[in-house]
Amino acid sequence: xxxxxxxxxxxxxxxxxxLGAFLWALRSGxxxxxxxxxxxxxxDDDPIDEDRPESG
Amino acid sequence: MASCxxxxxxxxxAGGGGGDFCCRGCRAxxxxxxxxxxxxxxxxxxxxxxxxxxxxxxxxxxxDHGGYVRTGDDGIHxxxxxxEGLHCAACVWLIEKVLSREPDVVSARLNMTTxxxxxxxxxxxxxxxxxxxxxxxxxxxxxxxxPALVASADQRRNRELLRAMAVAxxxxxxxxxxxxxxxxxxxxxxxxxxxxxxxWLSALIALPAIAYxxxxxxxxxxxxxxxxxxxxxxxxxxAVILAAGMSLSExxxxxxxxxxxxxxxxxxxxxxxxxxxGRARGRARSAAERLLAMNATAVTVIDSSGGRRTVPxxxxxxxxxxxxxxxxxxxxxxxxxxxxxxxxxSLVSGESVPVAAAPESRVFAGTLNLTAPLRITVTAVGEDxxxxxxxxxxxxxxxxxxxxxxxxxxxxxxxxxVVHGLALVTFLGWLAAGMExxxxxxxxxxxxxxxxxxxxxxxxxxxxVIASGRxxxxxxxxxxxxxxxxxxxxERVVFDKxxxxxxxxxxxxGTHAHGDLALAASLAAASKHPLARALASSSxxxxxxxxxxxxxxxxxxxxxxxxxxxxxxxxxxDDGADRGPEMWLTGPGRDPVCFAFTDRLRADAAAVxxxxxxxxxxxxILSGDRAATVSAVAEQVGITHWRAGRTPEDKCAELAAMGxxxxxxxxxxxxxxxxxxxxxxxxxATAIDVSQAAADVVFQGDLLEPVVEAITVAxxxxxxxxxxxxxxxxxxxxxxxxxVLGLVTPLLAALAMSxxxxxxxxxxxxxxxxx
Numbered sequence: 065x066x067x068x069x070x071x072x073x074x075x076x077x078x079x080x081x082x083l084g085a086f087l088w089a090l091r092s093g094x095x096x097x098x099x100x101x102x103x104x105x106x107x108d109d110d111p112i113d114e115d116r117p118e119s120g
Numbered sequence: 121m122a123s124c125x126x127x128x129x130x131x132x133x134a135g136g137g138g139g140d141f142c143c144r145g146c147r148a149x150x151x152x153x154x155x156x157x158x159x160x161x162x163x164x165x166x167x168x169x170x171x172x173x174x175x176x177x178x179x180x181x182x183x184d185h186g187g188y189v190r191t192g193d194d195g196i197h198x199x200x201x202x203x204e205g206l207h208c209a210a211c212v213w214l215i216e217k218v219l220s221r222e223p224d225v226v227s228a229r230l231n232m233t234t235x236x237x238x239x240x241x242x243x244x245x246x247x248x249x250x251x252x253x254x255x256x257x258x259x260x261x262x263x264x265x266x267p268a269l270v271a272s273a274d275q276r277r278n279r280e281l282l283r284a285m286a287v288a289x290x291x292x293x294x295x296x297x298x299x300x301x302x303x304x305x306x307x308x309x310x311x312x313x314x315x316x317x318x319x320w321l322s323a324l325i326a327l328p329a330i331a332y333x334x335x336x337x338x339x340x341x342x343x344x345x346x347x348x349x350x351x352x353x354x355x356x357x358x359a360v361i362l363a364a365g366m367s368l369s370e371x372x373x374x375x376x377x378x379x380x381x382x383x384x385x386x387x388x389x390x391x392x393x394x395x396x397x398g399r400a401r402g403r404a405r406s407a408a409e410r411l412l413a414m415n416a417t418a419v420t421v422i423d424s425s426g427g428r429r430t431v432p433x434x435x436x437x438x439x440x441x442x443x444x445x446x447x448x449x450x451x452x453x454x455x456x457x458x459x460x461x462x463x464x465x466s467l468v469s470g471e472s473v474p475v476a477a478a479p480e481s482r483v484f485a486g487t488l489n490l491t492a493p494l495r496i497t498v499t500a501v502g503e504d505x506x507x508x509x510x511x512x513x514x515x516x517x518x519x520x521x522x523x524x525x526x527x528x529x530x531x532x533x534x535x536x537x538v539v540h541g542l543a544l545v546t547f548l549g550w551l552a553a554g555m556e557x558x559x560x561x562x563x564x565x566x567x568x569x570x571x572x573x574x575x576x577x578x579x580x581x582x583x584x585v586i587a588s589g590r591x592x593x594x595x596x597x598x599x600x601x602x603x604x605x606x607x608x609x610x611e612r613v614v615f616d617k618x619x620x621x622x623x624x625x626x627x628x629x630g631t632h633a634h635g636d637l638a639l640a641a642s643l644a645a646a647s648k649h650p651l652a653r654a655l656a657s658s659s660x661x662x663x664x665x666x667x668x669x670x671x672x673x674x675x676x677x678x679x680x681x682x683x684x685x686x687x688x689x690x691x692x693x694d695d696g697a698d699r700g701p702e703m704w705l706t707g708p709g710r711d712p713v714c715f716a717f718t719d720r721l722r723a724d725a726a727a728v729x730x731x732x733x734x735x736x737x738x739x740x741i742l743s744g745d746r747a748a749t750v751s752a753v754a755e756q757v758g759i760t761h762w763r764a765g766r767t768p769e770d771k772c773a774e775l776a777a778m779g780x781x782x783x784x785x786x787x788x789x790x791x792x793x794x795x796x797x798x799x800x801x802x803x804x805a806t807a808i809d810v811s812q813a814a815a816d817v818v819f820q821g822d823l824l825e826p827v828v829e830a831i832t833v834a835x836x837x838x839x840x841x842x843x844x845x846x847x848x849x850x851x852x853x854x855x856x857x858x859x860v861l862g863l864v865t866p867l868l869a870a871l872a873m874s875x876x877x878x879x880x881x882x883x884x885x886x887x888x889x890x891x
Contacts, residue, residue: 107209
């Protein structure tokens with residue numbers, strides 16, 4: 065019984081953290097383009113000096 | 121046959137200079153991609169045969185981007201564009217890379233789900249044209265739009281549903297955690313103090329969640345009630361609110377049963393169903409948006425002093441003289457005052473072979489001027505043009521269609537009063553039997569909860585989403601929620617001819633000597649006439665080729681004059697046979713060569729007509745073309761009932777006369793009103809935007825098979841929806857007597873609800889399983 069008194073609030077707090085994270089992700093527009101997000105991991109980004117494409 | 125290295129289409133015509141490309145534009149695009157070091161695009165890309173091919177459109181009408189560029193306070197310009205021709209993720213990569221390589225571009229982001237491109241750059245706003253040209257040169261179609269106008273209400277609604285779903289999910293998980301403890305406690309001797317604590321905790325989590333996550337339902341229910349109707353959201357809202365209220369009062373009294381978990385999981389499942397529903401309907405607004413965007417082009421007007429002005433279409437008046445350049449879309453209805461040219465009337469008549477335009481001939485807004493500049497006396501502008509008239513016919517027809525009430529809503533109309541009545545009877549019955557009123561109310565609430573509106577609410581959206589997803593995988597796009605139901609009910613199919621039964625583009629037939637073909641191609645490359653384009657190859661036009669509108673092309677060579685063009689102009693005697701579109705090549709020292717073109721039937725047209733016949737449907741053709749060509753096509757395809765020479769109004773009238781549930785398949789602007797008026801309609805993706813917007817279903821590719829596929833899937837989906845309703849009612853049949861008798865505990869209610877929802881979803885998944 066004593067355990068319940070602090071375990072339940074902890075569980076709720078963790079759950080609220082998860083919910084908060086989801087809502088933040090939603091607000092920052094991360095759910096607007098599900099297909100694009102799935103495919104972007106496969107894109108090759110150029111190395112850091114991509115603003116000098118002299119090697120064409 | 122070799123494939124073009126850039127766009128993947130077949131290389132036809134002369135193998136001109138290098139048979140690697142199908143046209144000049146593709147070769148240029150290939151060189152651009154190579155030059156930017158982005159050649160890995162070609163390895164990664166997967167051509168989607170159903171999308172618009174990546175052939176740069178050389179005679180696309182000029183669009184003025186200036187009006188759409190927005191400039192922020194920090195001096196960064198922003199332009200929103202819709203992209204056409206996205207084949208796969210490699211295209212997204214290529215477009216973003218090409219744009220970010222431009223020095224002044226700050227960011228370029230392409231949303232693959234909505235196909236919208238947002239470009240931000242510093243410097244001059246006029247750069248917009250150059251940036252857009254960089255992408256269109258690769259073969260994509262770009263159209264600017266105003267993001268404020270376009271339905272972002274859709275996106276806001278989806279976000280709201282996602283937020284509600286997240287909150288409901290969080291609450292459902294935690295409340296269920298507590299409820300399972302309570303149920304276990306019933307069997308294991310949990311003391312009332314613990315039970316009450318758990319109930320209070322459940323109340324703390326559930327009540328705010330119900331208040332927030334239920335808003336979409338409460339709002340819809342209130343709207344319906346104020347309009348004097350009852351929809352599915354009314355019993356849902358009543359059940360949820362009553363359950364929460366009763367559970368709270370039970371908790372206050374220290375009673376043994378609380379229904380918080382039922383209320384919250386009910387909300388969660390319903391929100392899942394609602395979100396899926398929203399995703400299924402939210403696609404393909406883009407066709408209608410493109411139509412809006414089409415009106416952006418400015419009109420060049422010649423004023424009384426002879427100077428030229430560019431004015432927006434709204435300022436053009438009757439009697440003004442408008443100048444239409446070669447390759448430009450005509451923006452007004454009018455009569456030709458000066459000039460001869462060929463006009464592509466396919467927008468209005470459906471025919472891809474251009475019509476000659478000479479002084480005094482009538483031209484219409486929306487058609488494409490092909491070969492030479494024209495001066496037109498304006499007779500009608502804006503709302504008075506034929507184009508606007510056709511769009512109005514179409515909108516009127518759509519109003520009629522919007523009144524169709526889906527099966528789910530019809531069930532809801534019956535279901536809601538019955539359920540409420542039952543709960544009321546239960547309450548009064550138990551009161552009369554002497555139970556105290558809180559207990560009786562609890563039993564009545566149990567009846568409301570257990571009548572499983574979640575299974576019913578899921579029954580239709582789940583099937584629709586799975587069916588739409590499966591069809592989308594085959595290149596068939598369902599655009600409206602009730603399209604599947606209406607498609608399942610059709611008994612008769614009407615086809616348009618050009619562009620629907622046929623491919624809609626002229627193709628060269630027959631074999632020709634390589635030398636003849638090469639010479640013809642080198643002349644043809646200088647013209648935008650569709651027949652010439654079908655002949656041309658990727659080689660550059662021979663220098664010195666001159667085009668005579670309405671007649672053909674000529675080239676002066678040292679040996680004499682070479683002509684490529686119509687029969688009379690080349691001096692060939694007319695033998696009276698009606699041979700369809702053709703071009704003749706004459707020159708010094710060579711026999712005249714005839715190049716014949718046909719508008720080929722789609723490969724499986726005859727097979728599809730036969731399949732439709734076997735499925736028990738009557739098939740007809742309604743076309744705007746001449747009787748001779750229509751009857752020839754009808755014979756080839758095996759259709760006995762056909763009509764030719766039909767105007768858009770005629771087509772609508774014939775559909776109405778047919779009476780029975782008709783499926784219309786068409787592509788031209790002249791089909792758009794019929795598409796909107798028919799019980800259900802399909803349109804190929806090569807159709808113009810208005811027709812795509814009017815049709816229920818858009819299918820891609822060169823085959824007619826999607827018509828059969830769509831009908832088959834729609835019929836199966838209809839069967840599954842009815843099965844789902846049957847299953848939901850079966851559950852009700854078992855659980856309602858239990859609830860009325862007061863035997864339903866929260867445990868049983870939650871089990872029944874989850875089980876019924878899962879069964880309904882499982883049944884819907886059968887759609888995706890079998891072939």
